[in-house]
Amino acid sequence: MEEAPAAGLAPCKVLVVDDERDLADLAEALLCGHGLEVRVAYSAREALQILETDPDIDAVFSDVMMPGMTGLQLADMVKCLYPKVKVVLTSGFTAPALMVGHRSYPYAAKPYRIETILRLLCS
Numbered sequence: 001m002e003e004a005p006a007a008g009l010a011p012c013k014v015l016v017v018d019d020e021r022d023l024a025d026l027a028e029a030l031l032c033g034h035g036l037e038v039r040v041a042y043s044a045r046e047a048l049q050i051l052e053t054d055p056d057i058d059a060v061f062s063d064v065m066m067p068g069m070t071g072l073q074l075a076d077m078v079k080c081l082y083p084k085v086k087v088v089l090t091s092g093f094t095a096p097a098l099m100v101g102h103r104s105y106p107y108a109a110k111p112y113r114i115e116t117i118l119r120l121l122c123s
Contacts, residue, residue, distance in 0.1 A: 013038070013056050014058065014059045014122075015041060016028050016040045016061050017046075017061070017062035017063065019042055019066040031117070036122070043067075043068060044066055044073065045068060047060065047062070047078075058086060059121045060075070060078055060086070061090065062074055062088075063089075063091060064089050065092075065093065071090075086106075087105050088106045089105050089107045089108075090108050090117075092109070
């Protein structure tokens, strides 16, 4: 049975993007456990394909450090192609080092608390 979204959060559909499958699957389970609908992509390119075919996605939660296209590059593309989709980034690296030369996106350092991610994604 699916839980309702945590108090104060709007229901939303989230696309989780991480090339580390275990971390992506864990984020999916945590977000689903809080009543959100979740899709998972294991690369930025796969994420763009999902976004193209699923207009109901409200937010993207992406790792920054991925091979091929980084999470920052993905975030910039999402904001350009799907301006209403919220983007939240995560990484084990420090935020200021990641954001140099890029637009600023909501960010949560790894390891993160699921409550922080829920607030950033759906508030």
